[in-house]
Amino acid sequence: MPLPPVPRPVLLAVALVLVLVCWRQWAPVSYWYLFGFPCKAVWLRWSWRHVASGCGLTKKRNRWWFTTVPGLVSSTGVVRVKRRLQRVAVDTKPWMGLPRPTRHGFRVTFHLLDGQIPEDYAKVCDRLAHAWRIEAVRVVGSRPGRVTLQGINRDPLAHVIPAVAPVEPPDGWRAEDLLRPVVGVLETGAPWRMDFRLIPHWMNAGATQSGKSNLINALIVGLAPQPVALVGFDLKGGVELSPYTPRLTALATTRGECLDLLADLIGVMGARMLACRWLAVRDIWQLPDASRPIPVVVMVDEIAELFLTADKAEKDQVTRTATALLRIAQLGRAFGIHLVLSGQRIGSDLGPGVTALRAQIGGRVCHRVNDPETAVMTLGDLDPDALVAARSIPPELPGVAVVTGSDGRWYRARSGYVSTAVAEQVATAYAHLTPSWAQVATSGLGHDLAPASENPQIAA
């Protein structure tokens, strides 16, 4: 029996759906900008009143309103509805600006109602994400009376991010470009920049195989082309950092070597302190380029090894190590000495000095963790949502971390994948930029100051 003919509108609708599905599949970017986003923007504005009310972002305000007066019965017995102007409390929603598309979602600015602050929006980001049927919502900016949210359609961190290539500015390194390497991407699609000038010291925590060493590789690639000294503390016997020796000014692989190197760093710091005082500047960044000492970035892999003690002799060594690290963390910024401390746990269980050290480390990177305590140790008093985000990083996404941004907010981010071979290649290619220890110790001081151990002025 022949099938009845399919009506034309149904055929057209099926064809349209097929075209949209294929478009989305094969050209997702143009699909989003030309079709997905306009539909989403209309829907966002249309549904905003309900969404704002559901998320508790509306406020009651007294307004003049036409209300119905019930119970007016006419002489014929029919209920007559009468309207009259009356002052009543109505729900007011925050004014929503025009959504703007981004590659992975959209941005939209809201005018805050009286009494609201951007944190009110940060608290309901998860609710907004569900209401808008998207992966995540983040507060990405604020100014007086305004807050900007970013909606993220799909997790851009689900794919491996390619290695960030080393960058050399065509007209040389200016002071403001130094120590700001890009190491990956933020979930907002923006580059993830570890800005040592703004946040001088960083903590890089996470369970084993969560991507800590990959972040160090990305840092090596980002910093190798810059006129800075890189110093490695590799307490895994040198297996992680020794391939990068050509670009490292010094590498310590045992606790004794680390202690000696820390003493020398403190000596360098002391010399720079004297020089700054002599030249009447507050930090090395106020000095002219030609006389500025070489900045130093100290990368420590597996910090726990520095703090573990077996006997009394080791206890003394650990105390001296903790004190030296703490001094650098407290004073290093002004004199261009920066720390990146990596480890699986960086908590008080390692020893009494660790809590004080952690308090001095402003930059936090929390990869996947096995227990909530490690997330709390690393992220501290950041938003509780940051802890939830850190705990929900799955093992199949190594390199994904919750990080503190330059604006003080937290973001999910993923480091660019940099294999040991690639980092080694970059380290070898820029080996000619590696300053010797003597250059680090005497650079910019205007006179030959040797490390503290050999310098009676500093030793005194």
Ligand SMILES: Nc1ncnc2c1ncn2[C@@H]1O[C@H](COP(=O)(O)OP(=O)(O)OP(=O)(O)O)[C@@H](O)[C@H]1O
């Ligand atoms: N950003 C990333 N993108 C893709 N893969 C990554 C990324 N970071 C790490 N990986 C993969 O995860 C594996 C473990 O990474 P890594 O060695 O950096 O972990 P780790 O935290 O240093 O582990 P451990 O504590 O054992 O030293 C690596 O072999 C690498 O292939």
Ligand SMILES: [Mg+2]
């Ligand atoms: Mg490692």
